[in-house]
Amino acid sequence: MTSTEKTSTEKTSTERTPLRPTRQRTAVVEAMASFDDFRSAQDIHDLLGRGATPVGLATVYRTLNALVEAGEVDMLRTEDGEAIYRRCSETHHHHLVCRSCGATIEVEGPAVERWTRSIAAEHGYADVSHTLEIFGTCRRCS
Amino acid sequence: MTSTEKTSTEKTSTERTPLRPTRQRTAVVEAMASFDDFRSAQDIHDLLGRGATPVGLATVYRTLNALVEAGEVDMLRTEDGEAIYRRCSETHHHHLVCRSCGATIEVEGPAVERWTRSIAAEHGYADVSHTLEIFGTCRRCS
DNA sequence: CGATCAATTGAGAATCGTTGTCAAAGTGGT
DNA sequence: ACCACTTTGACAACGATTCTCAATTGATCG
Numbered sequence: 001m002t003s004t005e006k007t008s009t010e011k012t013s014t015e016r017t018p019l020r021p022t023r024q025r026t027a028v029v030e031a032m033a034s035f036d037d038f039r040s041a042q043d044i045h046d047l048l049g050r051g052a053t054p055v056g057l058a059t060v061y062r063t064l065n066a067l068v069e070a071g072e073v074d075m076l077r078t079e080d081g082e083a084i085y086r087r088c089s090e091t092h093h094h095h096l097v098c099r100s101c102g103a104t105i106e107v108e109g110p111a112v113e114r115w116t117r118s119i120a121a122e123h124g125y126a127d128v129s130h131t132l133e134i135f136g137t138c139r140r141c142s
Numbered sequence: 143m144t145s146t147e148k149t150s151t152e153k154t155s156t157e158r159t160p161l162r163p164t165r166q167r168t169a170v171v172e173a174m175a176s177f178d179d180f181r182s183a184q185d186i187h188d189l190l191g192r193g194a195t196p197v198g199l200a201t202v203y204r205t206l207n208a209l210v211e212a213g214e215v216d217m218l219r220t221e222d223g224e225a226i227y228r229r230c231s232e233t234h235h236h237h238l239v240c241r242s243c244g245a246t247i248e249v250e251g252p253a254v255e256r257w258t259r260s261i262a263a264e265h266g267y268a269d270v271s272h273t274l275e276i277f278g279t280c281r282r283c284s
Numbered sequence: 285c286g287a288t289c290a291a292t293t294g295a296g297a298a299t300c301g302t303t304g305t306c307a308a309a310g311t312g313g314t
Numbered sequence: 315a316c317c318a319c320t321t322t323g324a325c326a327a328c329g330a331t332t333c334t335c336a337a338t339t340g341a342t343c344g
Contacts, residue, residue, distance in 0.1 A: 019291090020291065020292070020339090020340065020341080022291090022292065022293080022339075022340080023339090024292085024293075024294095025292090040330085041330080041331080042329090042330080055293090055294090056293060056294040056295075057294085057295090057331090058293080058294060058295080058296095058331090058332075058333085059292080059293060059294070061330095061331065061332075062292090062293090062332095077219055077223055079271075079273075080302095081219055081223035081224070081225065081301085081302090081330085082223070082329090082330070083223065083330080083331085096261060096262060096265055096267060098267065099269070105265055107261050109257060109261075111253065111257065112251075112254055112257065112274075115251055115253065115254065116276050119238060119249050119251075119276065120238060120276055120278045123238055123247055123280070124280065124281035125238060125240065125276075125278030125279060125280050125281070126278055126279045126281075126284045127241070127278055127279045127284070128276060128277070128278040129276075129277050129278070130274065130275065130276040130277065131273065131274065131275050131277075132254075132272065132273065132274040133272065133273050134258050134261065134262055134267075134270060134271075134272040135270070135271050135272065135273075136262045136267030136268055136269050136270040136271070137267060137268045137269045138265075138266065138267050139266035139267070139268075142268045142269070162310090162311070162312085162320065162321075164310080164311085164320090164321065164322085165310095166321085166322075166323095167321090182301085183301080183302080184300095184301075197322090197323090198322060198323040198324075199302090199323085199324095200302090200303075200304085200322080200323060200324085200325090201321080201322060201323070203301095203302065203303075204303090204321085204322090222331095223301085223330085223331090224300090224301065225301080225302085
């Protein structure tokens with residue numbers, strides 16, 4: 001038996017939610033590890049539903065959002081506004097996503113990064129961030 | 143042009159829909175000419191509602207989509223997936239948007255266009271489109 | 285061990301943006 | 315004016331996401 005003892009009261013005063021490692025949270029994380037493309041929350045929910053650990057849709061959404069917040073999952077929007085998720089690597093990157101099957105390739109574009117930064121600076125915009133996604137139809141789907 | 147450039151032939155062969163200049167379509171176009179920032183379809187609908195020419199919400203959506211299709215209006219999505227619209231200039235471009243006040247500057251990046259196209263081609267993706275928006279805090283807001 | 289208490293869950297209701305439906309009204313061409 | 319075809323709008327339908335809230339779970343402490 002693993003008696004996990006926390007070093008006294010580590011509760012950092014204010015708004016940080018403890019975030020307990022529950023059965024369903026683990027399930028979601030594992031599910032995210034099981035595929036490489038971007039999937040919608042509903043897809044992920046279905047995936048879990050068929051498995052041994054069904055997780056409520058609301059919980060899937062909650063967990064997914066938490067993971068995005070924590071930077072462990074990438075979230076982007078399809079052309080019609082639906083959110084799709086995927087576990088992400090640490091480095092900053094962009095995606096080349098197949099519109100029909102979702103196959104994703106991570107791409108980097110140092111030049112683009114530089115460009116956006118300079119454009120922003122040129123106009124006096126601070127705190128710059130940007131979104132860049134490329135959509136297309138992959139070879140197998142066309 | 144939109145910040146989402148389609149390199150495909152969307153509407154095939156079939157003749158272009160006539161697109162008649164009706165009272166409500168004119169009203170929407172005029173409304174679009176009356177502001178410089180991105181607004182949601184509902185905002186635009188409200189705007190018209192207060193004016194002398196109310197237009198049904200469905201029609202606003204239809205018209206807006208037609209305008210986007212025709213390349214006369216830019217459409218992009220907010221962080222939470224809502225579509226926002228703005229009249230746009232002729233050329234393909236992207237936007238530098240102030241996160242807090244919405245002030246928008248159109249920017250062009252031929253290099254980026256070329257880059258995305260080549261990346262896609264390199265991986266065998268056809269029908270390429272892309273989205274690129276830059277967010278920051280403008281001078282006045284920071 | 286058992287009580288306690290807050291975090292968490294899930295089923296379904298509620299939102300919200302957007303699109304579909306369809307009868308009624310408008311438009312252009314003849 | 316007549317006809318064929320758009321277009322419109324009120325409202326229903328939809329799909330994605332969030333909210334509600336009672337029931338459950340997990341961690342902690344005595």
